Amino acid sequence: xxxxAQPEDQVNVAEGNPLTVKCTYSVSGNPYLFWYVxxxxxxxxxLLKYITGDNLVKGxxxxxxxxxxSQTSFHLKKPSALVSDSALYFCAVRDMNFxxxxxxxxxxxxxxx
Amino acid sequence: xxxxxxxxxxxxxxxxxEARLRCSPMKGHSHVYWYRQLPEEGLKFMVYLQKExxxxxxxxxxxxxxxxxxxxxxxxxxxxxxxxGDSAAYFCASSPSRYGASGxxxxxxxxxxxxxx
Numbered sequence: 248x249x250x251x252a253q254p255e256d257q258v259n260v261a262e263g264n265p266l267t268v269k270c271t272y273s274v275s276g277n278p279y280l281f282w283y284v285x286x287x288x289x290x291x292x293x294l295l296k297y298i299t300g301d302n303l304v305k306g307x308x309x310x311x312x313x314x315x316x317s318q319t320s321f322h323l324k325k326p327s328a329l330v331s332d333s334a335l336y337f338c339a340v341r342d343m344n345f346x347x348x349x350x351x352x353x354x355x356x357x358x359x360x
Numbered sequence: 361x362x363x364x365x366x367x368x369x370x371x372x373x374x375x376x377x378e379a380r381l382r383c384s385p386m387k388g389h390s391h392v393y394w395y396r397q398l399p400e401e402g403l404k405f406m407v408y409l410q411k412e413x414x415x416x417x418x419x420x421x422x423x424x425x426x427x428x429x430x431x432x433x434x435x436x437x438x439x440x441x442x443x444x445g446d447s448a449a450y451f452c453a454s455s456p457s458r459y460g461a462s463g464x465x466x467x468x469x470x471x472x473x474x475x476x477x
Binding site: 281283288289290291292293296337346347348349350351352353 | 364366402403405408415453455465466467468471473
């Protein structure tokens with residue numbers, strides 16, 4: 248069965264410091280992995296995706312994610328956090344057989360000035 | 361450049377009334393997904409539809425909830441006889457096709473916030 252785990256409910260980081268939001272996955276076959284961000288009272292916005300190719304994927308707003316097949320992880324990263332990055336972040340995996348997207352439980356990122 | 365359009369954005373219903381939430385997918389998208397997000401919780405898959413077909417409704421409650429995506433018009437999520445526990449944000453998402461470019465992304469609407477009083 249396909250699944251995604253986000254082990255941290257909340258991540259706190261100071262502005263200007265690097266941030267990492269963790270995601271691990273379980274899929275049969277090749278993983279198609281995604282990150283979305285949700286600001287308060289808004290819908291989810293697509294940040295980036297990994298399909299194939301380079302393990303380091305670059306996305307919107309300076310975010311990037313590193314695909315690690317041996318560790319079955321797809322951690323979201325940013326070299327220097329901004330207060331405006333504070334939001335809820337969701338990792339997702341797509342089941343290509345059934346065209347379903349499985350979302351993690353979300354990680355709340357707090358960036359403090 | 362219209363994205364996924366949901367309406368109403370906010371809906372208040374009394375217990376026992378019906379709620380209808382509408383979703384127009386992005387242009388060119390033929391797949392629609394509905395998710396529910398309870399306060400302080402993650403996203404829960406409800407139903408996946410294509411035009412005139414329900415593909416997967418494994419996340420839909422067995423009673424009171426139904427969804428459709430007619431040949432013409434938006435997708436509708438219908439909740440009959442609402443109860444307080446139905447209060448949540450309901451998100452619609454769409455994607456181009458199942459067999460399109462690998463890894464097609466789904467795009468979300470801004471959500472419909474249902475409050476049952």
